[in-house]
Amino acid sequence: MHDQELIGRVLAGDPSAERALYDAHVDRVFRLVYRMAGDLDRAQDYTQETFIRAFGRLGEFRGEAALSTWLGSIAISITLNGLRKVKRSREREVVLDDSLAIGRITPEAEPDLKDRLAQAIDDLPDGYRVVFVMHDVEGYTHEEIASSLGVHPGTSKAQLFRARARLRESLADFVKE
Amino acid sequence: MLDDRFDDQMRDSAREYNTPPPTPKEEMWAAIQAKKTEESRTVITPLRPLRHLRPLRWPAAIAALLALGIGLGRLSAPPPAPVAPVRVASDTLPRTSDVAYRVATTEHLGQSEAFLTLFRASVRRGGNEQLASATARQLLATNRLLLDSPAASDARTRLLLQDLELVLAEIAQLSPRPSSPDLDLITEGLERGGVMSRLRTAVPSGASTTQGVL
Numbered sequence: 524m525h526d527q528e529l530i531g532r533v534l535a536g537d538p539s540a541e542r543a544l545y546d547a548h549v550d551r552v553f554r555l556v557y558r559m560a561g562d563l564d565r566a567q568d569y570t571q572e573t574f575i576r577a578f579g580r581l582g583e584f585r586g587e588a589a590l591s592t593w594l595g596s597i598a599i600s601i602t603l604n605g606l607r608k609v610k611r612s613r614e615r616e617v618v619l620d621d622s623l624a625i626g627r628i629t630p631e632a633e634p635d636l637k638d639r640l641a642q643a644i645d646d647l648p649d650g651y652r653v654v655f656v657m658h659d660v661e662g663y664t665h666e667e668i669a670s671s672l673g674v675h676p677g678t679s680k681a682q683l684f685r686a687r688a689r690l691r692e693s694l695a696d697f698v699k700e
Numbered sequence: 701m702l703d704d705r706f707d708d709q710m711r712d713s714a715r716e717y718n719t720p721p722p723t724p725k726e727e728m729w730a731a732i733q734a735k736k737t738e739e740s741r742t743v744i745t746p747l748r749p750l751r752h753l754r755p756l757r758w759p760a761a762i763a764a765l766l767a768l769g770i771g772l773g774r775l776s777a778p779p780p781a782p783v784a785p786v787r788v789a790s791d792t793l794p795r796t797s798d799v800a801y802r803v804a805t806t807e808h809l810g811q812s813e814a815f816l817t818l819f820r821a822s823v824r825r826g827g828n829e830q831l832a833s834a835t836a837r838q839l840l841a842t843n844r845l846l847l848d849s850p851a852a853s854d855a856r857t858r859l860l861l862q863d864l865e866l867v868l869a870e871i872a873q874l875s876p877r878p879s880s881p882d883l884d885l886i887t888e889g890l891e892r893g894g895v896m897s898r899l900r901t902a903v904p905s906g907a908s909t910t911q912g913v914l
Contacts, residue, residue: 542729545725545729545732546725549723549725549728550723550725553720553723553724553728554720554723557718557720557721558717558718558720559718560718561718563721563724566720567724567727567728567731570728571728571731571732571735574728574732575732575735575736575739578732578736636709636710636713637713637716640710640713640714640717641717641718644714644717655714656717659711659714659715660714660715660717687707687710690710691706691707691710694706694710697706
């Protein structure tokens with residue numbers, strides 16, 4: 524069934540249409556949110572919040588972009604806000620964690636490329652990370668990313684270029700090997 | 701060349717970044733429905749207390765109507781004619797506030813007299829004057845209030861209050877263990893200015909004086 528028809532039925536108060544809309548888009552939303560959050564509980568929370576907000580604001584959806592893109596923009600906004608809160612609370616705990624971690628890292632414990640890359644992606648600024656995850660990890664096009672983030676496709680490309688450069692820098696010792 | 705190979709390797713590895721598990725569709729759907737139900741309840745809740753006010757609707761409406769009628773009546777009524785002030789005989793009678801000040805002054809002077817009598821007797825016996833200092837401070841505060849009030853409009857009373865202030869201030873400033881010369885100076889001052897005799901004259905006999913001092 525076409526998205527526009529589903530939206531019309533949801534707005535008319537048809538609960539089965541709401542479920543159909545959810546079924547059609549939940550996998551894509553959940554995947555993106557999980558990639559960004561890296562935690563099942565948080566990914567579930569943010570995905571649920573995305574659909575609750577989307578159902579509440581469905582009347583505002585103009586159909587200028589695809590529904591999936593609109594949902595993606597809500598999901599990213601909720602996820603980034605949620606992760607910022609988590610980051611702030613973690614920063615408060617970091618002093619204690621740092622003191623406990625001193626001396627633990629040994630040459631034998633050096634993580635492999637996947638782990639190092641995961642850490643490097645985590646450390647990217649939000650703007651770079653979103654574009655990198657959407658494009659290189661989840662396979663979104665620059666047009667979809669730009670529409671979701673409300674930026675020009677050129678900006679999305681530039682952000683991706685910088686994100687990759689930053690990752691290359693972080694993993695420089697692997698490049699030499 | 702090396703960079704291109706590394707980029708390919710990096711992209712391959714990136715696909716495993718935070719690999720998502722199968723989507724917990726049903727679990728999330730149930731949570732969404734529960735939250736929606738909860739939110740819809742929250743929206744209705746504030747309306748409930750209004751139901752309790754239903755029995756008051758008619759009385760409230762009548763009261764509002766009456767208030768409106770009275771307001772309109774006052775607005776539309778002609779302005780009242782100016783009324784000439786009526787002179788009453790109160791000018792010739794002492795005002796209530798004057799009487800109150802006189803009573804307060806008499807009471808204060810009586811308390812001061814009682815205090816100073818006891819103080820002088822205590823000094824003669826060589827007693828402890830620590831308590832005297834605290835009492836003098838209380839009396840001094842009242843004395844200053846009376847000096848700033850209409851009670852001091854009478855010249856004789858003002859003069860007495862001023863002399864009394866000096867004596868009370870000296871006692872209030874006494875150290876915990878005052879020396880004999882200090883105490884002698886105060887008692888001499890009491891005698892010299894005739895403060896005690898003037899106090900006795902100012903206080904009518906039979907007035908309750910010691911209450912509140914001791």
